[in-house]
Amino acid sequence: xxxxxxxxxxxxxxxxxxxxxxxxxxxxxxxxxxxxxxxxxxxxxxxxxxxxxxxxxxxxxxxxxxxxxxxxxxxxxxxxxxxxxxxxxxxxxxxxxxxxxxxxxxxxxxxxxxxxxxxxxxxxxxxxxxxxxxxxxxxxxxxxxxxxxxxxxx
Numbered sequence: 001x002x003x004x005x006x007x008x009x010x011x012x013x014x015x016x017x018x019x020x021x022x023x024x025x026x027x028x029x030x031x032x033x034x035x036x037x038x039x040x041x042x043x044x045x046x047x048x049x050x051x052x053x054x055x056x057x058x059x060x061x062x063x064x065x066x067x068x069x070x071x072x073x074x075x076x077x078x079x080x081x082x083x084x085x086x087x088x089x090x091x092x093x094x095x096x097x098x099x100x101x102x103x104x105x106x107x108x109x110x111x112x113x114x115x116x117x118x119x120x121x122x123x124x125x126x127x128x129x130x131x132x133x134x135x136x137x138x139x140x141x142x143x144x145x146x147x148x149x150x151x152x153x154x
Contacts, residue, residue, distance in 0.1 A: 015044065030054040032063050034072055038080060048076050066096040073102075073110065083109045090117045 038046040050072050054062045088094040103112045
């Protein structure tokens, strides 16, 4: 199957299974993935994604533009046939004025929520400074409340 700029991938794994997106490419290519997880009450979540492959050619865009995100939002809305609440992080392209104008023009079915850049109150153990977790969130620290980690002290 040939890569299409307008292709939209989607997957619904079995219940309790992690979705897997397989990407094949040479080592010199750069592959960006824009992924979206959609939830509805009483249904399993959907995972939508769009790929952008950069081959290193002159004049070729290295990453997604605001128009690519707009097209992704429209494709998901058409697939689901329902209003969307979209949560952005603070990536520079997410803050583009054109996307804000697009959201305003489509306010009847699209609401965009900007996540805060830093909010320690959303993670109380880290807000107190008592939690000294490892480099990955999956490695529990024995000093964190509710942690299942064990101490190696003798």
